[in-house]
Amino acid sequence: MNEKAVNEDFDSVFSDLLNGCEDLHTFLQDLQKLVPDAVFRLYSNDGCVVPEDDHLGLESETYDSLIKDVAEDGSVLSFFELPDKSLLYCRAVPQINSVLFFKFPGCSAGLFPNQVTLSLLQSFIEHALLKKETRVVKLENEQLIRQSEVRNEQFRKLLADNHQQYLLIQSKEKEYAKTLEIEIDRQTSELREKNRQLEEASRLKSEFLANMSHELRTPMNAVIGFSDILAETDLNEIQSEYCKTISKSAAGLLVLINDVLDLAKIESGKFELENDSFSIAELIKNVDDMFKMAAKGKDLCLSHFVDSRLPGVLKGDANRIRQIMVNLTGNAMKFTNQGCVDIRADLTKQTEDAVDVRFSVSDTGIGIPEERQDAVFEKFTQADGSTTRKFGGTGLGLAISNELVKLMKGKMTLTSVTGKGSAFSFTIPMTKSAQEQTEKTTKDPAESHVDMEGDRKIRVLLVEDNKVNQRLTGIFVQKQGHEVGVAGDGMVALEKLKTGKWDLILMDIQMPNMDGREATIKIREIESSPEMRDQYESLYHRKTPVPIVGLTAHARKEDEEGCYSVGMDAFLTKPIKNQRLAEIIQDQIRRIRALEKESPLVKPEE
Amino acid sequence: MPTAKEIVRKFNDLKTLPHVAIRVTQLVNSEKSTMRDFEEIIKLDPILVTRLLRLVNSPYFALANKVESISKAVVYCGMKNLRNLVAVEAIKDLFKEKGDDPVFSRRHLWLHCATISILSDMIGKRIFGLPGDDLFLAGIIHDIGLIVEDQVAGDLLRKACMAYNPPKNSLVECEQEMIGTDHCKVGMLLAKEWKMPEEVLKAIRFHHDTEKKNQISSVTSILQLSEYIAGKMKYSAIPDKIDPLSPLLVRHVKNMMGNYKLIIRDLPTEMAKAKELYENNE
Numbered sequence: 001m002n003e004k005a006v007n008e009d010f011d012s013v014f015s016d017l018l019n020g021c022e023d024l025h026t027f028l029q030d031l032q033k034l035v036p037d038a039v040f041r042l043y044s045n046d047g048c049v050v051p052e053d054d055h056l057g058l059e060s061e062t063y064d065s066l067i068k069d070v071a072e073d074g075s076v077l078s079f080f081e082l083p084d085k086s087l088l089y090c091r092a093v094p095q096i097n098s099v100l101f102f103k104f105p106g107c108s109a110g111l112f113p114n115q116v117t118l119s120l121l122q123s124f125i126e127h128a129l130l131k132k133e134t135r136v137v138k139l140e141n142e143q144l145i146r147q148s149e150v151r152n153e154q155f156r157k158l159l160a161d162n163h164q165q166y167l168l169i170q171s172k173e174k175e176y177a178k179t180l181e182i183e184i185d186r187q188t189s190e191l192r193e194k195n196r197q198l199e200e201a202s203r204l205k206s207e208f209l210a211n212m213s214h215e216l217r218t219p220m221n222a223v224i225g226f227s228d229i230l231a232e233t234d235l236n237e238i239q240s241e242y243c244k245t246i247s248k249s250a251a252g253l254l255v256l257i258n259d260v261l262d263l264a265k266i267e268s269g270k271f272e273l274e275n276d277s278f279s280i281a282e283l284i285k286n287v288d289d290m291f292k293m294a295a296k297g298k299d300l301c302l303s304h305f306v307d308s309r310l311p312g313v314l315k316g317d318a319n320r321i322r323q324i325m326v327n328l329t330g331n332a333m334k335f336t337n338q339g340c341v342d343i344r345a346d347l348t349k350q351t352e353d354a355v356d357v358r359f360s361v362s363d364t365g366i367g368i369p370e371e372r373q374d375a376v377f378e379k380f381t382q383a384d385g386s387t388t389r390k391f392g393g394t395g396l397g398l399a400i401s402n403e404l405v406k407l408m409k410g411k412m413t414l415t416s417v418t419g420k421g422s423a424f425s426f427t428i429p430m431t432k433s434a435q436e437q438t439e440k441t442t443k444d445p446a447e448s449h450v451d452m453e454g455d456r457k458i459r460v461l462l463v464e465d466n467k468v469n470q471r472l473t474g475i476f477v478q479k480q481g482h483e484v485g486v487a488g489d490g491m492v493a494l495e496k497l498k499t500g501k502w503d504l505i506l507m508d509i510q511m512p513n514m515d516g517r518e519a520t521i522k523i524r525e526i527e528s529s530p531e532m533r534d535q536y537e538s539l540y541h542r543k544t545p546v547p548i549v550g551l552t553a554h555a556r557k558e559d560e561e562g563c564y565s566v567g568m569d570a571f572l573t574k575p576i577k578n579q580r581l582a583e584i585i586q587d588q589i590r591r592i593r594a595l596e597k598e599s600p601l602v603k604p605e606e
Numbered sequence: 607m608p609t610a611k612e613i614v615r616k617f618n619d620l621k622t623l624p625h626v627a628i629r630v631t632q633l634v635n636s637e638k639s640t641m642r643d644f645e646e647i648i649k650l651d652p653i654l655v656t657r658l659l660r661l662v663n664s665p666y667f668a669l670a671n672k673v674e675s676i677s678k679a680v681v682y683c684g685m686k687n688l689r690n691l692v693a694v695e696a697i698k699d700l701f702k703e704k705g706d707d708p709v710f711s712r713r714h715l716w717l718h719c720a721t722i723s724i725l726s727d728m729i730g731k732r733i734f735g736l737p738g739d740d741l742f743l744a745g746i747i748h749d750i751g752l753i754v755e756d757q758v759a760g761d762l763l764r765k766a767c768m769a770y771n772p773p774k775n776s777l778v779e780c781e782q783e784m785i786g787t788d789h790c791k792v793g794m795l796l797a798k799e800w801k802m803p804e805e806v807l808k809a810i811r812f813h814h815d816t817e818k819k820n821q822i823s824s825v826t827s828i829l830q831l832s833e834y835i836a837g838k839m840k841y842s843a844i845p846d847k848i849d850p851l852s853p854l855l856v857r858h859v860k861n862m863m864g865n866y867k868l869i870i871r872d873l874p875t876e877m878a879k880a881k882e883l884y885e886n887n888e
Contacts, residue, residue, distance in 0.1 A: 013835055013870055014838075014863065150737055169642060
């Protein structure tokens with residue numbers, strides 16, 4: 001927008017408010033101040049004439065004709081001689097759209113202005129014009145200052161706002177962090193509580209399991225025991241057949257119960273592996289022996305192989321490896337109708353003190369379809385539903401074996417082709433045993449129980465609350481030729497020790513009134529105090545502590561340790577087997593003899 | 607004849623201000639709102655985000671750095687400025703219209719509102735040294751009542767516009783006669799629903815009231831000054847018709863003539879800078 005257009009705009013905007021001549025007035029005032037003696041008159045294009053009173057004393061026609069001349073001349077300062085000989089100066093001032101007339105008193109035609117005077121006058125006019133412009137610039141400047149003040153203020157406010165924002169966000173963040181913390185605390189304590197509950201539940205579960213195993217084994221004890229005893233009585237053929245069936249079924253049931261309990265133990269993480277020295281060759285041969293008869297019956301060839309590079313003795317849990325191998329071989333036998341079953345132990349890796357042993361069982365049986373191969377390791381599953389019917393079994397065996405292998409840091413693998421056969425194998429790391437050499441010389445307990453010295457009649461006190469077990473164990477002890485007495489709990493047992501002379505105590509752990517542990521602690525206490533010992537017929541004459549054998553249905557390791565910790569000498573898990581009981585009793589007799597020989601001076605009687 | 611309230615109710619049945627705009631206005635009024643809250647709300651309308659960023663980066667704000675996020679925009683321009691931009695974006699659509707009616711045109715009215723908001727902002731800053739936030743907002747929405755009336759009673763509004771013949775009568779008088787209420791009352795009610803600041807509401811209500819003695823530096827007076835100047839520059843609300851200025855303001859302008867001259871001189875430049883804001887990018 002050019003200057004003119006702005007001015008026009010401006011005029012049209014404020015035309016009704018504005019005295020159009022005002023600008024001219026100020027211009028003239030400024031000029032007057034510079035040249036106080038001069039007389040002025042200003043004619044604007046819009047028809048404004050300033051000042052209203054004419055002090056120059058000219059005809060209006062004169063002005064009109066002069067204005068025309070000057071307009072053509074531009075902004076050059078020109079002068080005319082007036083009739084009274086005075087000089088009239090005039091000049092167009094396009095900046096204010098006007099023509100300016102003026103004269104100086106005493107300035108007559110005789111004194112023509114020289115160049116200096118003229119340029120001086122010119123600069124006065126320019127000066128007045130500049131002054132006018134300055135006013136605008138000054139206003140502009142003022143507005144700029146105000147604007148910049150506003151800007152400053154806005155900027156300051158923006159800074160303050162942003163600071164406020166910063167504080168707000170910070171406090172909100174703190175608040176958020178706090179709630180987060182509280183929430184985490186809450187969740188943590190919740191989790192802790194849940195964890196505690198889980199631990200409690202797990203503890204209850206394992207306690208329940210322990211109790212269950214007691215409850216299950218007690219009747220099993222009776223069934224197995226009495227059917228064994230029954231088998232030895234005078235039976236006719238049919239009865240003997242029935243008796244065998246009972247025996248076999250009971251044994252099967254016991255295996256099943258053990259499986260379920262094992263699995264439960266593994267799952268609850270309570271399962272602990274033994275780490276004793278044993279011979280792999282012997283183990284494999286044992287397994288082979290177990291199935292020899294069955295193989296003959298089914299007309300299968302059964303073979304076994306043990307890598308000769310394997311050390312004779314290794315450390316590990318022989319019972320569990322045997323359990324796995326028996327399970328795998330049993331399965332192989334079950335699902336193979338013709339051909340062979342092969343049991344192997346191979347060396348796959350050897351270091352200075354450890355080996356990796358690969359155990360495998362392969363057969364030429366029905367095989368397992370590929371899509372079912374993963375399923376066979378699942379609990380309660382067999383290769384397929386119909387197989388369950390055809391072949392029977394719980395489907396627990398492989399699951400347990402699989403878990404056991406995992407516990408031994410190995411992995412069970414299966415390769416199988418339907419119709420051709422299956423091969424199960426697992427490789428586990430085992431450490432070499434230091435006692436390899438001495439192992440061979442250790443005597444077999446099975447051979448030593450015919451020791452002459454152990455073959456002596458003794459008096460056995462059976463402390464047991466369960467009537468059936470009292471009878472069964474009683475019968476076992478009597479059958480071995482020993483005398484037996486029965487006490488229903490720990491209290492009764494102590495009484496009996498006072499009045500009678502007993503050589504060995506079979507002590508049940510779980511009993512009412514006074515349990516086996518307490519009773520054992522009591523007996524050991526009495527033995528260590530001469531005054532008290534004198535009151536007990538069974539104890540006062542003894543050179544050595546009376547042997548106490550713990551009887552428990554709990555098959556847990558901590559139960560065994562518990563027995564030893566209270567001072568028992570041996571430990572027997574129910575169901576009690578005649579053979580094992582005999583071995584233990586003989587062991588104890590032998591041990592005591594040996595001790596008495598070594599320290600005959602223990603007797604505290606003098 | 608309907609009351610202002612009824613007209614606003616009828617209008618609300620037809621058009622609503624975007625939810626985002628109302629929430630933003632509420633946020634700006636609240637002390638505890640953070641720029642994060644602000645951004646959360648604006649983000650709901652992705653088109654608005656783009657437009658706002660374009661506005662913030664336009665010559666009007668003359669920022670040194672390019673702003674790419676709403677929260678940064680808040681940091682650089684302040685929440686009030688952003689609220690104004692949101693308001694512009696929100697009501698812009700209401701002024702869109704097909705055709706050109708010589709008696710009353712929304713498109714013409716939009717140009718009027720834009721001019722008023724820029725002028726008010728300039729007068730506020732340059733003459734009174736006031737921040738322009740509320741002035742700008744008041745300028746943009748001061749005639750929203752006319753849109754409402756046009757929407758609800760377009761024919762009556764046109765009759766009023768035709769009867770309007772300043773200085774013999776005023777537009778407000780004609781509206782009262784034809785419609786039964788006027789755009790000042792209607793506009794204020796609507797703006798109140800939109801939770802606009804008190805000062806802005808007052809300016810909408812009284813921007814045609816020349817009897818009431820307002821402070822010269824009040825939003826209302828500045829709006830009246832802008833109305834007068836814009837009207838003289840052919841940016842009147844109703845084409846070619848303007849109400850006269852009150853004697854108090856006439857005196858003020860006369861005293862500050864040089865200043866106002868400068869404002870008029872610079873108005874075109876300022877308008878050009880704010881082009882992005884006002885142009886209906888259809």
